[in-house]
Amino acid sequence: MTTLEDLTALRSKTTGRLEVRVSSRISSAGFNCLDASGPRGMVCVQHYEYHPLGEAAPVFVLEPKDTPWYQHFAAEAERLWEAGTPWPLSHAQQLARARRPVFAESFGPELEQAIEGATDLFITGMARNAFVNNHYSKLEKLLKAGTTIRFLLIDPESTAIDAAASRYPVHRSPASVRERVRYTLRLLAELKSATGGDLTVRLVSHPLTVGIIATDSRPGHTGPLSAVFAEYYTYQAPGEPKFVLQPGTSPGYQIFVDEAEALWNDAVSPLGKSEN
Template sequence: MRAILENGGRIRVLVLDPTDDVLIETAGRRISQTLANGRLRQRIMTTLDDLTTLRTRTTGRLEVRVSSRISAAGFNCLDASGQRGLISVQQLARTRRPVFSESFGPELDRAIENAADLFVTGMARNSFVNNHYAKLERLLKAGTVIRFVLIDPESAAIDAAASRYYAERSPASARERVRHTLRLLAELKSATEGDLTVRLVAHPIAVGVIAIDSRPDHAGPLSAVFAEYFPASRSSSSSPALPSGIGRSSTKPKRCGTTPHPMT
Protein backbone atom coordinates (compact mmCIF):
# COMPACT_ATOMS: atom_id res chain seq x y z
CA MET A 1 0.00 0.00 0.00
CA ARG A 2 2.85 2.36 0.79
CA ALA A 3 4.44 1.72 -2.59
CA ILE A 4 1.15 2.39 -4.36
CA LEU A 5 0.72 5.72 -2.61
CA GLU A 6 4.32 6.80 -3.14
CA ASN A 7 3.98 6.05 -6.86
CA GLY A 8 0.92 8.26 -7.19
CA GLY A 9 -1.76 5.60 -6.82
CA ARG A 10 -5.07 6.03 -5.05
CA ILE A 11 -6.41 3.84 -2.26
CA ARG A 12 -9.91 3.87 -0.80
CA VAL A 13 -10.79 1.86 2.31
CA LEU A 14 -14.22 1.19 3.81
CA VAL A 15 -14.53 -0.33 7.30
CA LEU A 16 -17.28 -0.69 9.87
CA ASP A 17 -17.99 2.22 12.17
CA PRO A 18 -16.27 1.24 15.45
CA THR A 19 -18.39 3.69 17.45
CA ASP A 20 -21.67 1.93 16.58
CA ASP A 21 -22.14 -0.60 19.40
CA VAL A 22 -25.10 -2.42 17.81
CA LEU A 23 -23.29 -2.67 14.49
CA ILE A 24 -20.13 -4.05 16.09
CA GLU A 25 -22.07 -6.59 18.16
CA THR A 26 -23.95 -7.86 15.11
CA ALA A 27 -20.80 -8.02 12.99
CA GLY A 28 -18.95 -9.86 15.72
CA ARG A 29 -21.58 -12.61 15.80
CA ARG A 30 -21.44 -13.02 12.03
CA ILE A 31 -17.67 -13.00 11.70
CA SER A 32 -16.69 -15.30 14.55
CA GLN A 33 -18.35 -17.03 17.46
CA THR A 34 -15.21 -16.51 19.56
CA LEU A 35 -14.39 -12.86 18.69
CA ALA A 36 -15.53 -10.53 21.48
CA ASN A 37 -17.00 -7.13 20.65
CA GLY A 38 -14.05 -5.36 22.23
CA ARG A 39 -11.56 -7.25 20.08
CA LEU A 40 -13.41 -6.50 16.84
CA ARG A 41 -13.64 -2.80 17.74
CA GLN A 42 -9.95 -2.77 18.62
CA ARG A 43 -9.04 -4.36 15.31
CA ILE A 44 -10.91 -1.67 13.42
CA MET A 45 -9.37 1.10 15.53
CA THR A 46 -5.91 -0.33 14.94
CA THR A 47 -6.57 -0.44 11.20
CA LEU A 48 -7.70 3.19 11.23
CA ASP A 49 -4.60 4.24 13.19
CA ASP A 50 -2.34 2.38 10.75
CA LEU A 51 -4.04 4.00 7.76
CA THR A 52 -3.73 7.45 9.33
CA THR A 53 -0.02 6.88 9.88
CA LEU A 54 0.36 5.63 6.32
CA ARG A 55 -1.36 8.69 4.88
CA THR A 56 0.77 11.03 7.01
CA ARG A 57 4.05 9.40 6.00
CA THR A 58 3.31 9.19 2.29
CA THR A 59 1.03 12.23 1.78
CA GLY A 60 -0.65 10.03 -0.80
CA ARG A 61 -4.24 9.81 -1.99
CA LEU A 62 -5.67 7.61 0.75
CA GLU A 63 -9.37 7.90 1.48
CA VAL A 64 -10.91 6.17 4.51
CA ARG A 65 -14.62 5.91 5.23
CA VAL A 66 -16.66 4.13 7.89
CA SER A 67 -19.88 2.27 7.15
CA SER A 68 -23.01 1.84 9.25
CA ARG A 69 -24.04 -1.27 7.32
CA ILE A 70 -22.59 -4.77 7.30
CA SER A 71 -21.65 -5.98 3.85
CA ALA A 72 -22.28 -9.58 2.85
CA ALA A 73 -18.85 -9.68 1.24
CA GLY A 74 -15.46 -8.03 1.40
CA PHE A 75 -13.98 -6.58 -1.81
CA ASN A 76 -10.39 -5.94 -2.83
CA CYS A 77 -10.35 -4.09 -6.15
CA LEU A 78 -7.16 -3.38 -8.09
CA ASP A 79 -7.44 -1.12 -11.16
CA ALA A 80 -11.03 -2.32 -11.45
CA SER A 81 -11.83 -0.03 -14.39
CA GLY A 82 -8.91 -1.21 -16.53
CA GLN A 83 -8.45 -4.25 -18.77
CA ARG A 84 -5.95 -5.77 -16.35
CA GLY A 85 -8.01 -5.01 -13.29
CA LEU A 86 -8.66 -7.54 -10.55
CA ILE A 87 -11.54 -7.91 -8.10
CA SER A 88 -11.21 -10.31 -5.18
CA VAL A 89 -14.39 -11.14 -3.26
CA GLN A 90 -14.53 -12.72 0.17
CA GLN A 91 -17.97 -13.89 1.22
CA LEU A 92 -18.77 -13.23 4.86
CA ALA A 93 -20.94 -16.27 5.56
CA ARG A 94 -23.30 -16.39 8.51
CA THR A 95 -22.67 -20.06 9.13
CA ARG A 96 -20.81 -21.09 12.25
CA ARG A 97 -17.12 -21.69 11.78
CA PRO A 98 -15.16 -24.53 13.35
CA VAL A 99 -13.59 -23.57 16.65
CA PHE A 100 -10.04 -24.47 17.61
CA SER A 101 -9.39 -25.33 21.24
CA GLU A 102 -6.23 -24.79 23.27
CA SER A 103 -6.19 -28.35 24.57
CA PHE A 104 -7.66 -31.70 23.60
CA GLY A 105 -9.21 -32.27 27.01
CA PRO A 106 -10.73 -35.56 28.19
CA GLU A 107 -11.29 -36.93 24.68
CA LEU A 108 -7.55 -37.48 24.26
CA ASP A 109 -7.38 -39.23 27.63
CA ARG A 110 -10.22 -41.55 26.63
CA ALA A 111 -8.69 -42.27 23.24
CA ILE A 112 -5.31 -43.40 24.58
CA GLU A 113 -6.75 -45.33 27.53
CA ASN A 114 -6.56 -48.70 25.75
CA ALA A 115 -4.42 -47.82 22.72
CA ALA A 116 -2.57 -50.62 20.98
CA ASP A 117 -0.18 -48.19 19.31
CA LEU A 118 0.63 -44.52 19.82
CA PHE A 119 2.47 -42.21 17.43
CA VAL A 120 3.46 -38.76 18.75
CA THR A 121 5.21 -35.88 16.96
CA GLY A 122 6.07 -32.38 18.10
CA MET A 123 8.84 -30.07 19.19
CA ALA A 124 9.31 -31.45 22.72
CA ARG A 125 5.98 -32.93 23.89
CA ASN A 126 7.17 -32.19 27.40
CA SER A 127 3.73 -31.40 28.80
CA PHE A 128 2.18 -34.47 27.17
CA VAL A 129 4.78 -36.83 28.64
CA ASN A 130 4.66 -35.22 32.07
CA ASN A 131 0.87 -35.22 32.23
CA HIS A 132 0.51 -38.79 30.94
CA TYR A 133 3.62 -40.39 32.42
CA ALA A 134 1.75 -42.95 34.54
CA LYS A 135 -0.59 -43.81 31.67
CA LEU A 136 2.29 -44.24 29.24
CA GLU A 137 4.02 -46.50 31.75
CA ARG A 138 0.90 -48.64 32.07
CA LEU A 139 0.46 -48.84 28.30
CA LEU A 140 4.05 -49.92 27.75
CA LYS A 141 3.74 -52.64 30.36
CA ALA A 142 0.56 -53.81 28.60
CA GLY A 143 2.37 -54.10 25.27
CA THR A 144 1.41 -50.86 23.55
CA VAL A 145 3.80 -49.78 20.78
CA ILE A 146 4.79 -46.14 21.29
CA ARG A 147 6.72 -44.01 18.80
CA PHE A 148 7.93 -40.41 19.25
CA VAL A 149 9.29 -38.01 16.62
CA LEU A 150 10.76 -34.86 18.21
CA ILE A 151 12.97 -32.02 17.00
CA ASP A 152 16.67 -32.66 17.51
CA PRO A 153 17.72 -30.31 20.33
CA GLU A 154 21.20 -30.04 18.81
CA SER A 155 19.92 -28.93 15.40
CA ALA A 156 19.25 -25.43 14.11
CA ALA A 157 15.60 -26.40 13.69
CA ILE A 158 15.01 -25.84 17.40
CA ASP A 159 15.73 -22.11 16.96
CA ALA A 160 13.06 -21.81 14.27
CA ALA A 161 10.67 -23.95 16.31
CA ALA A 162 11.08 -21.85 19.44
CA SER A 163 10.25 -18.69 17.49
CA ARG A 164 7.45 -20.25 15.45
CA TYR A 165 5.56 -22.12 18.13
CA TYR A 166 6.23 -20.36 21.40
CA ALA A 167 6.62 -16.59 21.29
CA GLU A 168 7.88 -16.39 24.87
CA ARG A 169 10.18 -19.41 24.74
CA SER A 170 13.90 -19.03 24.00
CA PRO A 171 15.85 -21.58 21.94
CA ALA A 172 17.80 -22.54 25.08
CA SER A 173 14.57 -23.22 26.96
CA ALA A 174 13.18 -25.21 24.01
CA ARG A 175 16.33 -27.33 23.86
CA GLU A 176 16.10 -28.10 27.56
CA ARG A 177 12.46 -29.12 27.24
CA VAL A 178 13.34 -31.61 24.49
CA ARG A 179 16.22 -32.99 26.54
CA HIS A 180 13.96 -33.34 29.56
CA THR A 181 11.43 -35.25 27.48
CA LEU A 182 14.18 -37.56 26.23
CA ARG A 183 15.24 -38.25 29.81
CA LEU A 184 11.66 -39.07 30.81
CA LEU A 185 11.21 -41.38 27.84
CA ALA A 186 14.50 -43.12 28.63
CA GLU A 187 13.23 -43.69 32.17
CA LEU A 188 9.99 -45.16 30.81
CA LYS A 189 11.91 -47.45 28.48
CA SER A 190 14.18 -48.63 31.28
CA ALA A 191 11.39 -49.13 33.84
CA THR A 192 9.01 -51.01 31.53
CA GLU A 193 11.30 -52.57 28.90
CA GLY A 194 8.41 -51.77 26.57
CA ASP A 195 8.32 -51.09 22.83
CA LEU A 196 9.19 -47.40 22.96
CA THR A 197 11.33 -45.69 20.31
CA VAL A 198 12.28 -42.07 19.72
CA ARG A 199 13.47 -40.47 16.50
CA LEU A 200 14.83 -36.95 16.13
CA VAL A 201 14.31 -34.72 13.11
CA ALA A 202 16.29 -31.63 12.08
CA HIS A 203 13.22 -29.80 10.82
CA PRO A 204 10.89 -27.32 12.59
CA ILE A 205 7.79 -29.52 12.67
CA ALA A 206 4.72 -27.48 11.72
CA VAL A 207 2.07 -29.94 12.91
CA GLY A 208 2.12 -31.86 16.16
CA VAL A 209 0.30 -35.19 15.95
CA ILE A 210 -0.95 -37.73 18.46
CA ALA A 211 -2.19 -40.73 16.48
CA ILE A 212 -3.94 -43.60 18.26
CA ASP A 213 -4.22 -47.07 16.72
CA SER A 214 -3.11 -45.80 13.32
CA ARG A 215 -1.30 -48.97 12.20
CA PRO A 216 -3.30 -51.07 9.71
CA ASP A 217 -3.36 -54.05 12.04
CA HIS A 218 -4.72 -51.92 14.88
CA ALA A 219 -7.08 -49.65 12.94
CA GLY A 220 -10.65 -49.60 14.19
CA PRO A 221 -13.53 -47.41 15.32
CA LEU A 222 -11.41 -45.96 18.15
CA SER A 223 -8.55 -44.90 15.86
CA ALA A 224 -8.03 -41.15 16.03
CA VAL A 225 -5.58 -38.41 15.11
CA PHE A 226 -5.25 -35.32 17.31
CA ALA A 227 -3.36 -32.52 15.55
CA GLU A 228 -1.97 -29.17 16.65
CA TYR A 229 -1.04 -26.69 13.97
CA PHE A 230 1.68 -24.17 14.78
CA PRO A 231 1.57 -20.94 12.69
CA ALA A 232 4.74 -19.83 10.94
CA SER A 233 5.08 -16.74 13.12
CA ARG A 234 3.58 -15.12 16.15
CA SER A 235 3.57 -11.69 17.65
CA SER A 236 5.98 -11.48 20.56
CA SER A 237 3.50 -9.33 22.45
CA SER A 238 0.70 -11.86 22.53
CA SER A 239 0.33 -15.10 24.39
CA PRO A 240 0.22 -18.01 21.92
CA ALA A 241 -2.89 -20.11 21.58
CA LEU A 242 -2.32 -23.49 20.03
CA PRO A 243 -5.15 -24.45 17.66
CA SER A 244 -6.16 -28.07 17.95
CA GLY A 245 -8.33 -30.35 15.87
CA ILE A 246 -9.53 -33.93 15.91
CA GLY A 247 -9.65 -36.30 12.94
CA ARG A 248 -10.03 -39.97 12.19
CA SER A 249 -7.44 -42.03 10.37
CA SER A 250 -6.80 -45.64 9.49
CA THR A 251 -3.51 -45.10 7.66
CA LYS A 252 -0.06 -45.37 9.09
CA PRO A 253 1.70 -42.00 9.62
CA LYS A 254 4.80 -41.57 7.47
CA ARG A 255 8.17 -40.82 9.05
CA CYS A 256 10.80 -39.22 6.88
CA GLY A 257 14.31 -37.90 7.51
CA THR A 258 14.49 -38.99 11.14
CA THR A 259 17.41 -40.14 13.24
CA PRO A 260 16.96 -42.88 15.87
CA HIS A 261 17.66 -41.71 19.41
CA PRO A 262 19.34 -44.25 21.70
CA MET A 263 17.09 -44.97 24.68
CA THR A 264 19.82 -45.07 27.32
Protein backbone atom coordinates in the same frame (compact mmCIF):
# COMPACT_ATOMS: atom_id res chain seq x y z
CA MET B 1 -27.44 -33.18 -7.91
CA THR B 2 -28.17 -34.73 -11.30
CA THR B 3 -31.76 -33.45 -11.15
CA LEU B 4 -30.58 -29.96 -10.19
CA GLU B 5 -28.05 -29.93 -13.02
CA ASP B 6 -30.72 -31.06 -15.52
CA LEU B 7 -33.15 -28.38 -14.34
CA THR B 8 -30.46 -25.69 -14.50
CA ALA B 9 -29.57 -26.74 -18.05
CA LEU B 10 -33.26 -26.80 -19.04
CA ARG B 11 -33.78 -23.30 -17.70
CA SER B 12 -30.78 -21.96 -19.59
CA LYS B 13 -32.00 -23.48 -22.89
CA THR B 14 -35.59 -22.23 -22.70
CA THR B 15 -37.46 -19.02 -22.04
CA GLY B 16 -39.97 -20.69 -19.73
CA ARG B 17 -40.63 -19.60 -16.15
CA LEU B 18 -38.79 -22.38 -14.40
CA GLU B 19 -37.90 -21.78 -10.77
CA VAL B 20 -35.94 -24.19 -8.61
CA ARG B 21 -35.49 -24.18 -4.86
CA VAL B 22 -33.88 -26.56 -2.38
CA SER B 23 -34.98 -27.29 1.16
CA SER B 24 -33.08 -28.17 4.32
CA ARG B 25 -36.24 -29.65 5.80
CA ILE B 26 -37.37 -33.25 5.47
CA SER B 27 -40.91 -33.23 4.13
CA SER B 28 -43.36 -35.91 5.23
CA ALA B 29 -44.75 -36.11 1.70
CA GLY B 30 -44.05 -35.19 -1.91
CA PHE B 31 -46.47 -32.88 -3.76
CA ASN B 32 -47.37 -32.33 -7.40
CA CYS B 33 -49.57 -29.25 -7.52
CA LEU B 34 -51.24 -28.21 -10.81
CA ASP B 35 -53.12 -24.89 -10.90
CA ALA B 36 -53.67 -25.30 -7.16
CA SER B 37 -55.23 -21.83 -6.82
CA GLY B 38 -57.73 -22.36 -9.64
CA PRO B 39 -61.14 -24.09 -9.77
CA ARG B 40 -59.73 -27.01 -11.79
CA GLY B 41 -56.66 -27.50 -9.69
CA MET B 42 -55.16 -30.78 -8.54
CA VAL B 43 -52.81 -31.82 -5.76
CA CYS B 44 -51.14 -35.23 -5.90
CA VAL B 45 -49.73 -36.35 -2.56
CA GLN B 46 -47.25 -39.18 -1.97
CA HIS B 47 -46.64 -40.17 1.64
CA TYR B 48 -42.95 -40.76 2.33
CA GLU B 49 -43.24 -44.15 3.99
CA TYR B 50 -40.49 -45.48 6.27
CA HIS B 51 -38.66 -48.45 4.67
CA PRO B 52 -41.42 -49.38 2.21
CA LEU B 53 -41.37 -52.80 0.55
CA GLY B 54 -42.17 -51.12 -2.76
CA GLU B 55 -43.00 -47.57 -3.80
CA ALA B 56 -43.81 -45.30 -0.87
CA ALA B 57 -47.56 -45.18 -0.25
CA PRO B 58 -50.26 -44.06 -0.13
CA VAL B 59 -50.37 -41.90 -3.25
CA PHE B 60 -53.64 -39.99 -3.71
CA VAL B 61 -55.06 -37.13 -5.76
CA LEU B 62 -57.15 -34.30 -4.35
CA GLU B 63 -59.36 -31.72 -6.11
CA PRO B 64 -60.85 -28.44 -4.82
CA LYS B 65 -64.04 -30.28 -3.86
CA ASP B 66 -62.03 -32.43 -1.42
CA THR B 67 -62.16 -29.81 1.28
CA PRO B 68 -60.53 -29.26 3.71
CA TRP B 69 -57.66 -31.60 2.76
CA TYR B 70 -57.11 -30.14 -0.69
CA GLN B 71 -56.43 -26.71 0.85
CA HIS B 72 -54.45 -28.29 3.69
CA PHE B 73 -51.91 -30.05 1.45
CA ALA B 74 -51.76 -27.22 -1.10
CA ALA B 75 -50.92 -24.80 1.72
CA GLU B 76 -48.22 -27.12 3.09
CA ALA B 77 -46.60 -27.35 -0.34
CA GLU B 78 -46.61 -23.54 -0.59
CA ARG B 79 -45.02 -23.19 2.86
CA LEU B 80 -42.25 -25.59 1.85
CA TRP B 81 -41.68 -23.54 -1.31
CA GLU B 82 -41.54 -20.25 0.58
CA ALA B 83 -39.03 -21.70 3.05
CA GLY B 84 -36.83 -23.05 0.26
CA THR B 85 -33.58 -21.55 -1.06
CA PRO B 86 -33.31 -20.54 -4.74
CA TRP B 87 -30.99 -22.71 -6.80
CA PRO B 88 -28.21 -22.28 -7.89
CA LEU B 89 -26.91 -20.94 -4.61
CA SER B 90 -25.29 -17.51 -4.54
CA HIS B 91 -21.56 -17.27 -3.85
CA ALA B 92 -22.32 -16.06 -0.33
CA GLN B 93 -24.63 -19.02 0.31
CA GLN B 94 -22.05 -21.49 -1.01
CA LEU B 95 -19.43 -19.96 1.27
CA ALA B 96 -21.78 -20.14 4.26
CA ARG B 97 -22.36 -23.85 3.58
CA ALA B 98 -18.70 -24.74 3.06
CA ARG B 99 -17.37 -27.33 5.49
CA ARG B 100 -15.21 -25.96 8.26
CA PRO B 101 -12.91 -27.72 10.70
CA VAL B 102 -13.84 -27.57 14.35
CA PHE B 103 -11.08 -26.02 16.46
CA ALA B 104 -10.75 -26.08 20.24
CA GLU B 105 -8.40 -24.59 22.82
CA SER B 106 -7.82 -27.97 24.44
CA PHE B 107 -8.65 -31.62 23.90
CA GLY B 108 -11.48 -33.06 25.94
CA PRO B 109 -11.87 -36.42 27.72
CA GLU B 110 -11.99 -38.14 24.33
CA LEU B 111 -8.20 -37.85 24.13
CA GLU B 112 -7.70 -39.62 27.45
CA GLN B 113 -10.18 -42.34 26.50
CA ALA B 114 -8.51 -42.91 23.13
CA ILE B 115 -5.06 -43.13 24.72
CA GLU B 116 -6.20 -45.56 27.40
CA GLY B 117 -7.75 -47.91 24.84
CA ALA B 118 -5.08 -47.66 22.14
CA THR B 119 -2.84 -50.53 21.10
CA ASP B 120 -0.36 -48.14 19.51
CA LEU B 121 0.46 -44.46 19.99
CA PHE B 122 2.37 -42.20 17.62
CA ILE B 123 3.25 -38.81 19.12
CA THR B 124 5.02 -35.99 17.30
CA GLY B 125 5.91 -32.53 18.51
CA MET B 126 8.59 -30.00 19.29
CA ALA B 127 9.45 -31.20 22.80
CA ARG B 128 6.31 -32.85 24.27
CA ASN B 129 7.60 -31.95 27.71
CA ALA B 130 4.19 -31.22 29.24
CA PHE B 131 2.52 -34.25 27.64
CA VAL B 132 5.08 -36.72 29.01
CA ASN B 133 5.04 -35.11 32.46
CA ASN B 134 1.24 -35.12 32.66
CA HIS B 135 0.85 -38.66 31.30
CA TYR B 136 3.93 -40.36 32.74
CA SER B 137 2.05 -42.92 34.86
CA LYS B 138 -0.43 -43.60 32.08
CA LEU B 139 2.36 -44.16 29.54
CA GLU B 140 4.09 -46.45 32.04
CA LYS B 141 0.91 -48.50 32.42
CA LEU B 142 0.39 -48.71 28.66
CA LEU B 143 3.95 -49.89 28.02
CA LYS B 144 3.63 -52.59 30.66
CA ALA B 145 0.40 -53.70 29.00
CA GLY B 146 2.11 -54.09 25.62
CA THR B 147 1.14 -50.88 23.85
CA THR B 148 3.52 -49.75 21.12
CA ILE B 149 4.55 -46.11 21.54
CA ARG B 150 6.56 -43.92 19.18
CA PHE B 151 7.81 -40.39 19.88
CA LEU B 152 9.07 -38.06 17.16
CA LEU B 153 10.68 -34.88 18.52
CA ILE B 154 12.77 -32.08 17.06
CA ASP B 155 16.50 -32.81 17.21
CA PRO B 156 17.89 -30.48 19.91
CA GLU B 157 21.20 -30.25 18.01
CA SER B 158 19.56 -29.13 14.74
CA THR B 159 18.80 -25.65 13.43
CA ALA B 160 15.12 -26.57 13.55
CA ILE B 161 15.24 -25.67 17.23
CA ASP B 162 15.93 -22.04 16.30
CA ALA B 163 12.80 -21.97 14.15
CA ALA B 164 10.80 -23.65 16.93
CA ALA B 165 11.97 -21.13 19.53
CA SER B 166 11.07 -18.19 17.29
CA ARG B 167 7.42 -19.28 17.13
CA TYR B 168 6.61 -18.45 20.75
CA PRO B 169 4.83 -15.08 21.26
CA VAL B 170 6.88 -14.59 24.43
CA HIS B 171 10.62 -14.80 23.83
CA ARG B 172 12.04 -18.24 24.46
CA SER B 173 15.68 -18.88 23.72
CA PRO B 174 16.81 -21.81 21.55
CA ALA B 175 18.85 -23.02 24.52
CA SER B 176 15.72 -23.34 26.69
CA VAL B 177 13.88 -25.25 23.94
CA ARG B 178 16.85 -27.58 23.52
CA GLU B 179 16.82 -28.30 27.25
CA ARG B 180 13.09 -29.07 27.11
CA VAL B 181 13.69 -31.67 24.42
CA ARG B 182 16.64 -33.17 26.33
CA TYR B 183 14.52 -33.35 29.49
CA THR B 184 11.79 -35.23 27.58
CA LEU B 185 14.39 -37.61 26.18
CA ARG B 186 15.58 -38.36 29.71
CA LEU B 187 12.02 -39.07 30.86
CA LEU B 188 11.40 -41.37 27.89
CA ALA B 189 14.67 -43.20 28.55
CA GLU B 190 13.50 -43.76 32.14
CA LEU B 191 10.17 -45.09 30.89
CA LYS B 192 11.92 -47.47 28.51
CA SER B 193 14.26 -48.72 31.23
CA ALA B 194 11.57 -49.08 33.91
CA THR B 195 9.03 -50.92 31.77
CA GLY B 196 11.05 -52.69 29.11
CA GLY B 197 8.16 -51.73 26.85
CA ASP B 198 8.00 -51.12 23.11
CA LEU B 199 8.98 -47.43 23.20
CA THR B 200 10.90 -45.92 20.29
CA VAL B 201 12.14 -42.36 19.98
CA ARG B 202 13.41 -40.57 16.90
CA LEU B 203 14.59 -37.02 16.24
CA VAL B 204 13.82 -34.94 13.17
CA SER B 205 15.64 -31.86 11.92
CA HIS B 206 12.50 -30.45 10.26
CA PRO B 207 10.71 -27.57 12.06
CA LEU B 208 7.33 -29.19 12.66
CA THR B 209 4.28 -27.03 12.04
CA VAL B 210 1.80 -29.47 13.57
CA GLY B 211 2.12 -31.89 16.45
CA ILE B 212 -0.10 -34.96 16.57
CA ILE B 213 -1.15 -37.73 18.91
CA ALA B 214 -2.28 -40.60 16.69
CA THR B 215 -4.07 -43.56 18.25
CA ASP B 216 -4.24 -46.91 16.44
CA SER B 217 -3.04 -45.36 13.18
CA ARG B 218 -1.11 -48.33 11.75
CA PRO B 219 -2.39 -49.46 8.31
CA GLY B 220 -4.81 -52.34 8.69
CA HIS B 221 -5.18 -51.78 12.44
CA THR B 222 -7.57 -48.83 12.52
CA GLY B 223 -10.64 -49.16 14.71
CA PRO B 224 -13.24 -47.19 16.67
CA LEU B 225 -10.53 -45.45 18.73
CA SER B 226 -8.38 -44.48 15.73
CA ALA B 227 -7.93 -40.72 15.60
CA VAL B 228 -5.45 -37.92 15.06
CA PHE B 229 -5.39 -35.28 17.78
CA ALA B 230 -3.58 -32.40 16.12
CA GLU B 231 -2.39 -29.02 17.33
CA TYR B 232 -1.17 -26.28 15.04
CA TYR B 233 2.01 -24.50 16.11
CA THR B 234 1.24 -20.84 15.55
CA TYR B 235 3.93 -18.28 14.82
CA GLN B 236 4.18 -15.63 17.56
CA ALA B 237 0.48 -15.84 18.36
CA PRO B 238 -0.96 -17.07 21.66
CA GLY B 239 -2.58 -20.48 21.66
CA GLU B 240 -2.27 -23.64 19.58
CA PRO B 241 -5.59 -24.43 17.79
CA LYS B 242 -6.50 -28.08 18.22
CA PHE B 243 -8.69 -30.37 16.13
CA VAL B 244 -9.54 -34.07 15.87
CA LEU B 245 -9.68 -36.20 12.71
CA GLN B 246 -10.87 -39.78 12.27
CA PRO B 247 -10.39 -42.22 9.39
CA GLY B 248 -13.17 -42.13 6.82
CA THR B 249 -14.57 -38.78 7.96
CA SER B 250 -12.07 -36.51 6.30
CA PRO B 251 -9.20 -36.81 3.79
CA GLY B 252 -7.18 -34.81 6.31
CA TYR B 253 -6.81 -37.83 8.62
CA GLN B 254 -4.71 -39.83 6.17
CA ILE B 255 -2.74 -36.75 5.09
CA PHE B 256 -1.58 -36.05 8.65
CA VAL B 257 -0.81 -39.73 9.29
CA ASP B 258 1.18 -40.00 6.05
CA GLU B 259 3.11 -36.81 6.83
CA ALA B 260 3.99 -38.08 10.30
CA GLU B 261 5.15 -41.41 8.87
CA ALA B 262 7.30 -39.64 6.26
CA LEU B 263 8.91 -37.54 8.99
CA TRP B 264 9.47 -40.68 11.05
CA ASN B 265 11.19 -42.42 8.14
CA ASP B 266 13.55 -39.45 7.68
CA ALA B 267 14.32 -39.15 11.39
CA VAL B 268 17.19 -40.68 13.37
CA SER B 269 17.51 -42.29 16.77
CA PRO B 270 18.88 -40.06 19.56
CA LEU B 271 21.46 -42.78 20.06
CA GLY B 272 22.68 -42.63 16.48
CA LYS B 273 22.38 -45.83 14.44
CA SER B 274 20.63 -47.89 17.08
CA GLU B 275 17.05 -47.37 18.20
CA ASN B 276 16.14 -46.18 21.69
